[in-house]
Amino acid sequence: MSEQESSQSQFDGPDLSGHFGPYGGTFVGETLIAAVEELAEIYGKLSKDEDFWREYDYELKHYVGRPSPLYFAERLTAAAGGAQVYLKREDLNHTGAHKINNTIGQALIAKRMGKPRIIAETGAGQHGVASATVAARLGLECHVYMGADDIVRQAPNVYRMKLLGANVISVDSGSSTLKDAMNEALRDWATNVDNTYYIIGTAAGPHPYPQLVRDFQCVIGREAREQSLEQIGRLPDALVACVGGGSNAIGLFHPFLEDEEVAMYGVEAGGLGIDSGKHAAPLSVGKPGVLHGNRTYLMSDEGGQILETHSVSAGLDYPGVGPEHSWLKDIKRVNYVSANDEEALAAFHQLTRLEGIIPALESSHAVAYGMELAATMKSDQNIVINLSGRGDKDIETVAKIEGIEL
Amino acid sequence: MSRIKQVTDNAKLNNRKLLIPYLVSGDPNLASTLSLMHGLVKAGADIIELGIPFSDPSSDGAVIQRGVERALAKGTQLKDVMSLVRQFREKDESTPIVLMGYLNPIEYMGYESFAALAADSGVDGVLIVDMPPVESGELHGILKSAGIDTIYLVAPTTREARLQSICGLSSGYLYYVSLKGVTGAAISDYGEIEANISRLRAYTQQPIVVGFGIKDADSAKAMAAISDGVIIGSALVDKIALLADQDSQDNADIVRTTEIIGLARKAINDLI
Numbered sequence: 115m116s117e118q119e120s121s122q123s124q125f126d127g128p129d130l131s132g133h134f135g136p137y138g139g140t141f142v143g144e145t146l147i148a149a150v151e152e153l154a155e156i157y158g159k160l161s162k163d164e165d166f167w168r169e170y171d172y173e174l175k176h177y178v179g180r181p182s183p184l185y186f187a188e189r190l191t192a193a194a195g196g197a198q199v200y201l202k203r204e205d206l207n208h209t210g211a212h213k214i215n216n217t218i219g220q221a222l223i224a225k226r227m228g229k230p231r232i233i234a235e236t237g238a239g240q241h242g243v244a245s246a247t248v249a250a251r252l253g254l255e256c257h258v259y260m261g262a263d264d265i266v267r268q269a270p271n272v273y274r275m276k277l278l279g280a281n282v283i284s285v286d287s288g289s290s291t292l293k294d295a296m297n298e299a300l301r302d303w304a305t306n307v308d309n310t311y312y313i314i315g316t317a318a319g320p321h322p323y324p325q326l327v328r329d330f331q332c333v334i335g336r337e338a339r340e341q342s343l344e345q346i347g348r349l350p351d352a353l354v355a356c357v358g359g360g361s362n363a364i365g366l367f368h369p370f371l372e373d374e375e376v377a378m379y380g381v382e383a384g385g386l387g388i389d390s391g392k393h394a395a396p397l398s399v400g401k402p403g404v405l406h407g408n409r410t411y412l413m414s415d416e417g418g419q420i421l422e423t424h425s426v427s428a429g430l431d432y433p434g435v436g437p438e439h440s441w442l443k444d445i446k447r448v449n450y451v452s453a454n455d456e457e458a459l460a461a462f463h464q465l466t467r468l469e470g471i472i473p474a475l476e477s478s479h480a481v482a483y484g485m486e487l488a489a490t491m492k493s494d495q496n497i498v499i500n501l502s503g504r505g506d507k508d509i510e511t512v513a514k515i516e517g518i519e520l
Numbered sequence: 521m522s523r524i525k526q527v528t529d530n531a532k533l534n535n536r537k538l539l540i541p542y543l544v545s546g547d548p549n550l551a552s553t554l555s556l557m558h559g560l561v562k563a564g565a566d567i568i569e570l571g572i573p574f575s576d577p578s579s580d581g582a583v584i585q586r587g588v589e590r591a592l593a594k595g596t597q598l599k600d601v602m603s604l605v606r607q608f609r610e611k612d613e614s615t616p617i618v619l620m621g622y623l624n625p626i627e628y629m630g631y632e633s634f635a636a637l638a639a640d641s642g643v644d645g646v647l648i649v650d651m652p653p654v655e656s657g658e659l660h661g662i663l664k665s666a667g668i669d670t671i672y673l674v675a676p677t678t679r680e681a682r683l684q685s686i687c688g689l690s691s692g693y694l695y696y697v698s699l700k701g702v703t704g705a706a707i708s709d710y711g712e713i714e715a716n717i718s719r720l721r722a723y724t725q726q727p728i729v730v731g732f733g734i735k736d737a738d739s740a741k742a743m744a745a746i747s748d749g750v751i752i753g754s755a756l757v758d759k760i761a762l763l764a765d766q767d768s769q770d771n772a773d774i775v776r777t778t779e780i781i782g783l784a785r786k787a788i789n790d791l792i
Contacts, residue, residue: 131654141623141650143579144673145700151679287585288575297578304579305701307677404623404650405576417597418625419575 125371127438132321135444137437140320142407145304150407154322156227161329166222173218174333177251178208180215182334184341184498189468190485197351197491199484201471201501202338204362211474211503212334212362213244217313219330221248224311231255231310235299237264237292237358238428238476239271240503241315246280256280259298261291264428271507289422292432296406316359317436320407324437331365338498339369346496352377354484355500356476357450358394358430360439362502367448378447380439381483383425384454394423396435397443397450410437426455426511427475429503453482461485462505462512474503475511523616523644524669524692527566528727531749537788538693538729538749539564539740541756541781542620544571544587546596548765550604556760557608559774561615564785569647569751572601572621579649581704583754586761594765598625598634602641609642618645618671618692631659635666645669645692653682653689660689673697676716687723694724696747698732704754707733707743714746736780737787744788755780 127134132154140150160166174180182203191199204212217234224232232254236242242258249256258275262284265272275282288294296314303312317327342350353370355363357380370376385393393399396411403412405420413421413433425431442448453461458475461482466472473481477500484499491497505512513520521529531538541560545553557568573591577584598621605617619638626634626648638646646663648656653672660670669692674683677700687694696717698707707713717728730743731751740750759777763769 139655140652141655142652143649143675144652145579145675145677145697147652147654147675147682148677148679287582288589293576297576300578301581301702305705307700401628403627406578407650409627412624414624414628416628417599418628419573419592419597420624 123372125368128321128325132325134438134441137402137410137440138321138324138408140407141404141409142300142320143304146300146307149303149307150320150322157223157322157326160223160226170219170222174215178214178218179206180333181337182206184338184345186345187469190465193464193468194485194488196493197488197495197497198493199488200350200496200498202334202366202498204334204500204502205471205473205477205504209244209247210506211240211244212331212365213241213315214247215333215365216315216327216330216361217241217244217248219326220311220313221252221254224254225252227311229309229311231257231306232313233257233259233299233302233310234313234315235259235292235295236315237261237295237431238507239264239268239275240429240507242280242282243271243274243278245313246275246278249280250278257302258282259285259295259302261295262286263290264292267428268507293420300406315361317361317364317438318359318406318408318410318434324408327361328364328368328438331361332368334362334365334500335367335369338366342498349373349376350498351375351491351495352379352487352497354379354381354480354487354497356381356430356480356502357397357435357439358383358432358476359434360436362500364436364438366500371447378449379483379487380448380450381479382450382452383427383430383479384452385424387454388452392424393452394425394430394432395452396433397439398452402440405434408437410434410440411443426458426515427479429474429476430479451483453479457482459512459515471501472505472509473501474505475508477502522667522669522692523614524567527616528693531566532727535792537744537791538566538727539781539785539788540567540569540729540749540751541565542569542571542751542753543756543760544573544584544591545601545604546573546591546594547587547757547760548590548763549594549767550596550600551767552763552769553604554607555769555774556777558611559778560781561612563778563782565615565781566749567616567618569618569620570601570605572598572619572625574622574625577622579702581702581754583704583758587757598629602637605643606641616644617642618647619643620647621649623648623651626659631662635662635668638668639666643668645671647671647695653686671695674720676700676712683720684723687720690726693727693729694720695751696720696728696730698730698734698743701732703732705733707739710742710746717747737783740784741787741791745791750784750788752781752784
């Protein structure tokens with residue numbers, strides 16, 4: 115734990131009942147209450163247990179390959195013509211994204227709790243792969259719920275999970291996407307609560323998930339902070355990260371929240387454009403409500419029915435967002451903006467061609483907005499964009515959109 | 521005295537076990553739900569639990585999910601559920617109606633508006649699946665002021681330390697979830713349920729009714745023998761799935777659909 119986090123701060127949340135201001139909480143059926151309470155108690159102890167964090171850090175270093183570089187993107191900087199552009203290279207982690215920072219941590223909790231069976235939900239398949247990976251590493255049984263539509267869209271990741279020994283379960287209820295996979299995982303958990311640990315993939319869900327996922331992802335921001343001081347000589351002027359559920363963004367932002375001089379931008383998926391209604395940007399245009407265990411901004415119709423979302427990137431295709439982001443929006447500490455499909459695709463190509471780095475479509479949203487922002491900044495300013503994942507998984511999607519047969 | 525209390529007091533006095541069917545509002549359409557509600561009362565229902573359709577029913581099994589999807593396909597919203605209760609009240613002043621669902625539609629309507637509209641429409645109780653006591657303070661208070669009971673669930677996993685506070689909060693009756701899992705799953709252990717219910721008796725004088733997994737007259741009878749009554753949901757919704765989506769249902773179809781409740785009534789009455 116850094117000094118930053120041990121001091122008293124308004125950003126130390128959630129409170130004891132798991133709320134960030136009016137957001138967060140424990141909105142689950144009675145059957146799961148004991149399980150989330152037990153997890154909160156155990157995590158309360160583990161979060162202060164040095165042995166636990168030593169084991170976690172060891173895994174991050176030797177298995178995940180951390181620290182990930184803070185890379186100065188010279189040619190992107192020249193193209194933007196403003197601020198100096200740095201990329202936090204989460205794409206270089208084992209399994210190719212930030213997701214494994216969290217799954218390693220939660221699988222270690224599962225192991226300590228003596229739960230032999232883990233379950234997870236997945237949209238694009240990245241969290242499913244990261245869960246299946248750590249399950250293989252720690253010898254746990256793993257079941258991954260995935261929307262039937264996503265299984266078709268993300269076939270390589272489905273096969274990856276199977277290679278890793280996971281059982282992938284197709285979900286065809288509701289809209290057959292990520293939110294429905296999460297409903298089905300909650301049903302499984304209620305049924306098998308005695309022997310099962312649910313690894314939620316983003317900083318959302320009932321307390322204590324938003325807190326513990328954030329804590330596991332904060333390694334991104336802690337490293338970026340140290341690396342900035344070392345490489346730039348001071349803190350960056352702006353941070354940019356994409357926001358679906360928001361785990362990579364909260365991980366980058368949180369260690370900087372008290373640094374008032376650092377501006378922060380969370381980039382939601384604008385889909386076909388915010389005005390089209392076909393997007394996944396609850397913080398930009400949604401209203402607070404309750405879904406999947408927490409109160410947060412949601413995309414919902416007037417009657418409170420959850421709306422289907424759209425984004426070119428399956429990983430951002432979710433109608434809710436982590437509750438801490440909802441609070442950070444309300445208190446105006448973080449700016450929430452959006453980039454649409456077209457802008458993200460342009461950024462995907464730009465980064466690939468200028469730096470030789472193929473970004474995930476999720477991360478491409480952050481790159482798109484980050485480049486726009488950098489152009490408005492001065493050359494003595496610095497911007498850190500979180501490159502949350504690599505884009506190998508997306509090349510088929512991009513080729514298809516562009517009418518190219520592979 | 522509230523309608524729920526009248527019915528439950530009366531049942532206690534007459535040694536009658538409570539029979540509470542659950543159905544989804546608007547499945548297959550609102551007019552059919554209204555006919556079914558009256559049919560259920562005729563078949564022997566004491567209280568009706570009326571489901572509020574929600575897009576993400578994460579505590580429900582496949583049968584109720586499909587019922588909810590049918591209702592949502594017809595555009596059934598919370599305000600329509602209220603109109604349905606109002607219509608039901610035109611012909612039935614005595615059967616208590618409990619709305620059961622998830623919190624988000626109520627959040628979007630606003631707690632005050634929801635409570636006022638529910639009271640005005642003739643709703644007697646509310647059970648929100650994803651609103652445990654720790655999160656229910658505000659809405660509970662508003663409902664209480666409007667004269668509406670808030671019913672809470674107790675599950676096999678509920679820790680001893682919480683039983684007292686849940687029993688103290690729940691008004692109308694206490695809903696005991698028979699199993700670890702979702703609605704419509706299979707019950708495995710009656711002995712454990714019986715033990716848990718007798719544990720609960722130490723904390724409450726209210727009726728304890730059992731739901732989840734009661735699928736026919738036999739399981740209704742077995743469960744009623746160890747509790748104050750039973751809730752039948754998935755097994756009824758499974759029958760409703762066979763109804764044609766038309767505004768006017770033949771009386772014979774209503775009778776056939778609600779038959780499971782009549783059979784359960786008879787089986788339960790045999791206990792006495």
